């Protein structure tokens with residue numbers, strides 16, 4: 001197998017004499033390489049098929065057929081199309097509310113709590129006053145975790161260990177933010193399965209009561225084919241405003257990002273690549289396209 | 296339905312089912328090649344035959360090298376939990392301790408994640424919940440030192456099991472990976488044969504990256520066992536088939552939730568059948 005799509009494609013287009021030529025036949029072969037590369041990067045099966053269909057059409061068009069270096073041209077078409085699908089411009093983050101409310105949702109262990117602290121730090125550095133709200137009443141020591149993170153960046157944390165009522169906790173946090181003049185409240189919600197009706201209902205109650213400007217689905221970059229079900233369910237229930245892709249310091253290719261983006265149409269807004277509170281960046285589509293292609 | 300001829304659509308349906316369960320490209324292609332051969336030998340008449348043969352093949356991969364969890368007959372059995380961030384190590388540690396306790400064993404836990412915020416508190420909560428003692432240190436202190444203390448305490452208390460929870464780390468982070476052999480050395484100072492199992496905890500919703508996790512953790516700390524978590528979710532956890540195809544360590548546990556009782560012994564037959572369960576495009 002080839003490590004790299006470019007190598008695989010270069011090989012596909014080489015004739016026995018070593019010359020690079022393009023025929024309809026080897027475009028098909030090249031597209032099979034593209035397909036396998038995307039599947040190996042964990043892009044969803046159906047998303048891959050749609051993508052390859054589109055790219056094949058483009059490659060059979062004149063641009064590639066007349067190209068002197070067809071493998072490079074195919075890589076270019078694939079890369080551009082992938083970048084286009086990832087979103088062409090940087091997505092805005094809505095922090096206009098008074099206070100602005102950001103709600104973090106996602107599967108267990110995706111990185112929500114850590115990302116809450118990273119976002120708090122990010123906005124603190126933009127001279128915003130931020131309050132973190134500990135809305136995970138389920139996971140052992142979830143509140144301690146957020147409090148410790150808040151302390152490490154000098155951002156206040158609202159918590160209430162006396163009640164399991166998450167809506168009430170969020171309400172009190174938002175009231176506190178209003179009375180103390182905070183600009184942004186970040187709600188750290190517990191991890192949950194997208195198929196867990198009761199737990200998803202809890203999120204819907206919080207959403208309906210407070211209408212957060214941002215509902216960010218936090219997803220692990222190493223997520224497999226399940227990403228489509230996860231993103232679809234959370235989006236249907238909550239109409240999420242965007243996605244945060246985490247743990248990009250690992251070597252997951254992150255194909256899930258493409259599938260989630262495709263099925264929800266929602267932008268990826270941030271990426272994280274480490275456990276430190278500074279390991280957060282705004283999302284850039286070109287970098288992600290290269291990563292998914294293993295280039 | 297009957298399979299009259301092996302064509303592109305048969306191939307695609309099977310591929311879709313296997314890839315959608317996260318088996319990954321390479322194992323999927325192997326399994327399809329096998330089935331195609333069965334077809335050419337006339338062993339396949341219906342699409343049920345395809346599922347049966349694929350299930351048998353997956354079952355064979357998953358069952359290979361199966362054995363019970365190692366036990367130390369002369370002293371504490373030491374279990375070391377490792378894996379990437381958020382995979383479910385601490386929760387699996389708690390659940391496993393609960394199970395062993397239910398079996399009448401005495402258990403001690405070691406909180407060797409001194410890195411993540413409130414990791415120690417999380418394991419302590421588990422300890423209180425299931426009434427099992429926890430050896431812990433300060434946030435930011437040396438994890439190996441806590442492992443050392445825990446081994447000494449396990450010896451003194453003569454417990455049946457010592458389970459050591461470690462910090463999550465990406466297998467690509469050499470600096471963080473180097474802590475693992477250090478912990479191993481400290482354990483072996485106390486118990487030369489230990490750890491009796493080094494359990495790699497893999498999130499069942501992970502895609503192909505789990506294969507890289509298994510390779511790198513395998514190199515860094517000689518993984519001997521696998522636990523797959525979060526299978527109560529929609530993921531089929533098929534990547535462990537790819538892991539098993541490449542490695543010899545058995546899968547011992549599957550995690551099915553966040554409560555103490557949500558840990559089950561691994562059953563390759565059930566696991567293989569679940570790969571094709573409900574809305575399987577092949578069925």
Ligand SMILES: Nc1nc2c(ncn2[C@@H]2O[C@H](COP(=O)(O)OP(=O)(O)OP(=O)(O)O)[C@@H](O)[C@H]2O)c(=O)[nH]1
Pocket residue numbers: 106107108109110111112113114115136139142189190191192218246247248249250272273274275279380381411463464465
């Ligand atoms: N390497 C790495 N680790 C991360 C990143 N983001 C989060 N983590 C780690 O992933 C693990 C889980 O993170 P949490 O923030 O606790 O995840 P969560 O979604 O709040 O988890 P639950 O509340 O249990 O659902 C922790 O070990 C974090 O330190 C990242 O970008 N890179």
Ligand SMILES: Nc1nc2c(ncn2[C@@H]2O[C@H](COP(=O)(O)OP(=O)(O)OP(=O)(O)O)[C@@H](O)[C@H]2O)c(=O)[nH]1
Pocket residue numbers: 108109139191193378379380381382383384385386387408411414461462463464496524525526527528549550551552553557
């Ligand atoms: N639904 C479900 N959730 C699980 C399971 N196992 C663990 N979790 C949840 O996943 C999240 C992360 O679990 P942890 O045990 O903290 O994971 P970890 O590997 O110790 O994480 P780090 O120490 O931060 O690397 C928590 O919210 C757990 O409750 C499982 O089998 N099913």
Ligand SMILES: [K+]
Pocket residue numbers: 525526527528529530531
């Ligand atoms: K499942």
Ligand SMILES: [Mg+2]
Pocket residue numbers: 112113114136139142188189190191
């Ligand atoms: Mg959390």
Ligand SMILES: [Mg+2]
Pocket residue numbers: 384385386408414460461462463
């Ligand atoms: Mg842990």
